[in-house]
Amino acid sequence: xxxxxxxxxxxxxxxxxxxxxxxxxxxxxxxxxxxxxxxxxxxxxxxxxxxxxxxxxxxxxxxxxxxxxxxxxxxxxxxxxxxxxxxxxxxxxxxxxxxxxxxxxxxxxxxxxxxxxxxxxxxxxxxxxxxxxxxxxxxxxxxxxxxxxxxxxxxxxxxxxxxxxxxxxxxxxxxxxxxxxxxxxxxxxxxxxxxxxxxxxxxxxxxxxxxxxxxxxxxxxxxxxxxxxx
Amino acid sequence: xxxxxxxxxxxxxxxxxxxxxxxxxxxxxxxxxxxxxxxxxxxxxxxxxxxxxxxxxxxxxxxxxxxxxxxxxxxxxxxxxxxxxxxxxxxxxxxxxxxxxxxxxxxxxxxxxxxxxxxxxxxxxxxxxxxxxxxxxxxxxxxxxxxxxxxxxxxxxxxxxxxxxxxxxxxxxxxxxxxxxxxxxxxxxxxxxxxxxxxxxxxxxxxxxxxxxxxxxxxxxxxxxxxxxx
Numbered sequence: 001x002x003x004x005x006x007x008x009x010x011x012x013x014x015x016x017x018x019x020x021x022x023x024x025x026x027x028x029x030x031x032x033x034x035x036x037x038x039x040x041x042x043x044x045x046x047x048x049x050x051x052x053x054x055x056x057x058x059x060x061x062x063x064x065x066x067x068x069x070x071x072x073x074x075x076x077x078x079x080x081x082x083x084x085x086x087x088x089x090x091x092x093x094x095x096x097x098x099x100x101x102x103x104x105x106x107x108x109x110x111x112x113x114x115x116x117x118x119x120x121x122x123x124x125x126x127x128x129x130x131x132x133x134x135x136x137x138x139x140x141x142x143x144x145x146x147x148x149x150x151x152x153x154x155x156x157x158x159x160x161x162x163x164x165x166x167x168x169x170x171x172x173x174x175x176x177x178x179x180x181x182x183x184x185x186x187x188x189x190x191x192x193x194x195x196x197x198x199x200x201x202x203x204x205x206x207x208x209x210x211x212x213x214x215x216x217x218x219x220x221x222x223x224x225x226x227x228x229x230x
Numbered sequence: 231x232x233x234x235x236x237x238x239x240x241x242x243x244x245x246x247x248x249x250x251x252x253x254x255x256x257x258x259x260x261x262x263x264x265x266x267x268x269x270x271x272x273x274x275x276x277x278x279x280x281x282x283x284x285x286x287x288x289x290x291x292x293x294x295x296x297x298x299x300x301x302x303x304x305x306x307x308x309x310x311x312x313x314x315x316x317x318x319x320x321x322x323x324x325x326x327x328x329x330x331x332x333x334x335x336x337x338x339x340x341x342x343x344x345x346x347x348x349x350x351x352x353x354x355x356x357x358x359x360x361x362x363x364x365x366x367x368x369x370x371x372x373x374x375x376x377x378x379x380x381x382x383x384x385x386x387x388x389x390x391x392x393x394x395x396x397x398x399x400x401x402x403x404x405x406x407x408x409x410x411x412x413x414x415x416x417x418x419x420x421x422x423x424x425x426x427x428x429x430x431x432x433x434x435x436x437x438x439x440x441x442x443x444x445x446x447x448x449x450x451x452x453x454x455x456x457x458x459x460x
Contacts, residue, residue, distance in 0.1 A: 047371060049279065108457075137367040140434050141277060150437055158437070165456070172458060183458050189438075190428075190447050191456050197427035198420075204370050204434065207380055207388070208419075217420050225455025226395070226421050227338075228402060228413050 034060040035067060036081035043078060044130030048138055051078065075138055075145045082131045083153055089122070102164040106171070109180045109223055111164065116195060116215035123203045123210055136204060161192035180223065194222040264290040265297060266311035273308060274360030278368055281308065305368060305375045312361045313383055319352070332394040336401070339410045339453055341394065346425060346445035353433045353440055366434060391422035410453065424452040 038059035042051040053074050057064045071077045103111045122128055139146030165188035172181030182191065198218050203210050268289035272281040283304050287294045301307045333341045352358055369376030395418035402411030412421065428448050433440050 133370050136435070137370040139436075140363050140367040140370070143436065146436050150435055154435060154437065181458055182456050186451065186456060187447070190444070191451055193428035193431060194424050194448070194451055194456065197429075197431035198423035199427075200435075201423060201427035201430045205366070205380055205384060205430075206369075206373065206376050207384065214420070217417070218424070221416065221421055221424055221455075222452070223455055223457045225451075225453055225457075225459075226412050226416060226424065227453045227455075228411055229455075229459055 031060070031062050031066060032070070033084075035062060035070075035077060036084050039074070039077045039081040040085060040127075040131050043134045044126075048078075048134040051134070053077070075142070076148075078131065078135060079145070079148060079152065082135055085128070085131065086153065089128075101160045104164060104167055107180060108164070108168045108182065109219060112195060112219045112223075113216050116199065116219060117212045119196075119199055120210050120212060120215050123199070133204075158189075158192055158196065161195065162188045165191055191222075195219065261290070261292050261296060262300070263314075265292060265300075265307060266314050269304070269307045269311045270315060270357075270361050273364045274356075278308075278364040281364070283307070305372070306378075308361065308365060309375070309378060309382065312365055315358070315361065316383065319358075331390045334394060334397055337410060338394070338398045338412065339449060342425060342449045342453075343446050346429065346449060347442045349426075349429055350440050350442060350445050353429070363434075388419075388422055388426065391425065392418045395421055421452075425449065 035056060038056045039051060042055055042059060046055075051074060053064055053067050056074065056077060057067050060067075067077060071080065102115050105111055123132070135145075135149055139149045165182050165186075168180075168182040169184050169186070169188070172184065182188070195218060199210065199215065202208055202214070208214075265286060268286045269281060272285055272289060276285075281304060283294055283297050286304065286307060287297055290297075297307060301310065332345050335341055353362070365375075365379055369379040395412050395416075398410075398412040399414050399416070399418070402414065412418070425448060429440065429445065432438055432444070438444075
């Protein structure tokens with residue numbers, strides 16, 4: 001049976017207590033999903049402050065102890081729920097092709113615009129907005145939760161940019177398109193922040209609308225710089 | 231008397247009820263400052279959730295009604311307190327010279343590095359960190375407060391970058407240093423986000439340390455682009 005499970009199905013082994021209850025993994029998986037859905041729905045409807053473990057348990061139809069057996073806090077529930085949501089969305093976006101990471105068509109500018117446009121769509125998606133904002137806001141004032149959010153969710157995503165920028169540096173060095181490449185002396189881990197930083201800033205602080213045109217402009221400005229090219 | 235008040239003294243007219251109580255403006259000013267200090271101290275010590283109007287009033291030695299007469303909510307108190315703190319810090323930083331805005335020495339790269347290093351210092355200053363994080367976090371989940379934060383605090387600061395980048399565009403067009411200038415076709419309101427976005431992203435999400443070296447690198451990458459220069 002396990003081999004026929006589609007890749008879109010969450011892995012029950014991610015539930016922290018699956019090792020304790022190997023015989024009830026399907027029921028555990030149902031409960032885990034119900035708890036995730038309840039946490040995401042609640043935070044969107046009533047905000048983080050009122051998304052208590054009690055409220056999540058009541059909405060999911062489980063006992064508080066079920067939640068506390070698996071997670072140490074509501075923040076941990078919400079982070080897992082959000083990671084689950086993100087994984088499911090990524091699988092849908094992949095159309096079953098199984099590809100991960102940033103595409104490498106050999107055209108860095110086009111690849112980055114495609115990815116940043118996708119990020120804009122995700123940030124503007126109501127299903128993501130409430131839990132994303134709730135988690136980001138909590139992480140900003142709670143260093144432990146923020147570190148967990150960065151370690152488990154953000155940094156793996158940023159690493160995809162590092163990989164793509166490194167590939168562009170390597171291609172540039174072996175005869176690739178210099179104009180759309182990356183200077184070999186740049187640190188890709190810093191360079192990516194010129195791409196994701198502006199989007200995050202605009203989205204988090206709502207300074208102006210997040211659009212595809214904005215994403216394209218950020219890629220253009222970041223790749224070719226603000227200073228005139230000689 | 232008003233003329234001899236040093237520029238570092240906050241303007242009592244900023245207290246919302248000063249028009250109602252012209253005879254008690256000095257006492258009002260003392261109360262207002264005590265309320266600001268209490269709000270900033272509390273949010274740093276116990277976090278935003280516990281920084282209630284009751285707690286601020288108790289710490290400031292005023293009645294709750296005094297606060298509600300002047301401000302509609304604790305968020306409004308904290309925003310005013312933070313604006314006051316920012317103005318006082320800016321006045322100290324100016325050394326009484328009265329200068330505002332981003333310096334224009336004719337060397338855009340040096341001017342931007344100076345300003346971004348100053349921003350790094352401010353973001354790393356414990357006096358700013360707690361209230362800044364509390365306000366940013368609340369603004370992320372509360373659109374009305376976020377809009378107020380952006381309108382009163384952030385956008386005026388961003389406008390200083392617009393002014394400096396426009397000056398660089400104008401100087402470039404009249405024989406200025408092209409290498410450290412700004413392309414004439416760029417939108418300065420978007421271009422500035424490549425400078426402030428990465429710093430805000432790194433600070434808000436604590437992905438990595440905020441240092442002067444980082445600020446310098448962001449300016450270099452933003453001005454000269456990630457792609458190789460032909």
